[in-house]
Amino acid sequence: MRNGDDQALPDQRPKLQRKVIAAAESQLAKQKYVAPIDVIVALGWLSSSNIDFWRAGRAPYLNGIAVGEDKVAGALVYLAQWAQEQGLERSEVPYAAATRDRRPLQFTESGEPTLELVFRTHLVAPGLSEKKREQIDARQSKVPDLAVITPTKAWDCGTCGRHYEAEDFLLMEDDAPLCMDCADFGHLVFLPAGNATLSRRAKAESTLAVLVMEFNRRRKHYQRIGILVEQEALERAEEKNLADEDIRALRRARDAERRAAGDIDFQAEMAGEIRLAFPGCPAERAMEIATHAAQRGSGRVGRSAAGRALDAKAVRAAVVASVRHLDTPYDTLLMAGVARSDARAQIRATIDAVLDGWATP
Numbered sequence: 001m002r003n004g005d006d007q008a009l010p011d012q013r014p015k016l017q018r019k020v021i022a023a024a025e026s027q028l029a030k031q032k033y034v035a036p037i038d039v040i041v042a043l044g045w046l047s048s049s050n051i052d053f054w055r056a057g058r059a060p061y062l063n064g065i066a067v068g069e070d071k072v073a074g075a076l077v078y079l080a081q082w083a084q085e086q087g088l089e090r091s092e093v094p095y096a097a098a099t100r101d102r103r104p105l106q107f108t109e110s111g112e113p114t115l116e117l118v119f120r121t122h123l124v125a126p127g128l129s130e131k132k133r134e135q136i137d138a139r140q141s142k143v144p145d146l147a148v149i150t151p152t153k154a155w156d157c158g159t160c161g162r163h164y165e166a167e168d169f170l171l172m173e174d175d176a177p178l179c180m181d182c183a184d185f186g187h188l189v190f191l192p193a194g195n196a197t198l199s200r201r202a203k204a205e206s207t208l209a210v211l212v213m214e215f216n217r218r219r220k221h222y223q224r225i226g227i228l229v230e231q232e233a234l235e236r237a238e239e240k241n242l243a244d245e246d247i248r249a250l251r252r253a254r255d256a257e258r259r260a261a262g263d264i265d266f267q268a269e270m271a272g273e274i275r276l277a278f279p280g281c282p283a284e285r286a287m288e289i290a291t292h293a294a295q296r297g298s299g300r301v302g303r304s305a306a307g308r309a310l311d312a313k314a315v316r317a318a319v320v321a322s323v324r325h326l327d328t329p330y331d332t333l334l335m336a337g338v339a340r341s342d343a344r345a346q347i348r349a350t351i352d353a354v355l356d357g358w359a360t361p
């Protein structure tokens with residue numbers, strides 16, 4: 001018997017049950033709801049980097065759980081019992097992958113429906129105000145940000161097959177790398193991390209924002225090195241952030257960097273090729289398309305080996321990418337959840353009409 005209060009009965013509940021309840025109580029106090037996967041993490045069975053990898057759509061199920069499915073199910077039964085005793089509300093939460101199709105995520109290797117449902121069901125504090133409940137529901141069903149990575153070696157795009165260098169961004173999807181144009185991120189521009197206010201504003205201004213991650217070999221995990229946002233969103237954010245003088249200095253520095261890299265000549269050359277193929281395309285637009293497509297490190301078609309050789313198909317691909325984003329409602333369709341293939345089918349006629357219009361001077 002412990003010394004002290006000899007009236008106290010020893011806690012007869014299994015150790016696992018006590019640990020589950022402690023984890024759940026702490027989460028309920030902190031965020032007013034309990035998510036089963038957070039309990040699994042609190043039990044030390046799963047790391048948050050496993051969750052990140054899975055939420056990014058890179059794993060077929062939540063692998064990396066250190067114990068078997070039976071043990072996990074046991075812990076979740078304790079959680080359910082406790083939630084019932086506490087009178088918590090059950091709320092089924094959609095778990096979507098941070099992929100372009102936002103597909104539903106599978107938790108378990110077996111995909112057993114009952115266990116899947118238990119994982120998806122969050123337990124919410126009862127009696128919250130309607131407003132508070134709405135806030136919590138929004139936070140729970142938030143889809144993680146889309147993310148691209150800077151690879152460590154040269155690579156080939158899994159969709160268009162073009163060859164890219166290690167500096168070019170790629171999107172991993174279904175275990176294949178996609179270039180920025182095939183991922184439909186080609187119209188976005190890179191904003192390096194470092195100015196938190198600017199990043200936050202640019203992200204808020206942009207219809208579509210994508211994180212850029214790089215593998216840190218020393219720390220052995222991915223870290224955020226910046227974001228991709230719409231050009232206009234970045235400009236609006238810069239304008240809010242900086243005095244006019246600073247904006248001009250910033251843009252001068254950027255132009256100088258591009259010139260130093262010898263990119264300007266190539267971009268002019270590419271614009272020339274665009275005008276040869278599409279004589280009706282205004283000169284200014286051709287330059288804009290070339291500058292954008294051939295930007296260093298962008299992972300866009302102008303940086304691919306074919307693009308740099310000014311291959312006719314690559315030049316056309318750069319033009320099509322620009323028309324798709326600027327002259328059709330493609331991005332709006334994607335944001336509204338229309339599948340990529342359906343969205344592409346819907347806008348095909350519009351793209352053809354613009355290209356036909358540019359085919360003659």
Ligand SMILES: [Zn+2]
Binds near residue numbers: 160180182183
């Ligand atoms: Zn591609």
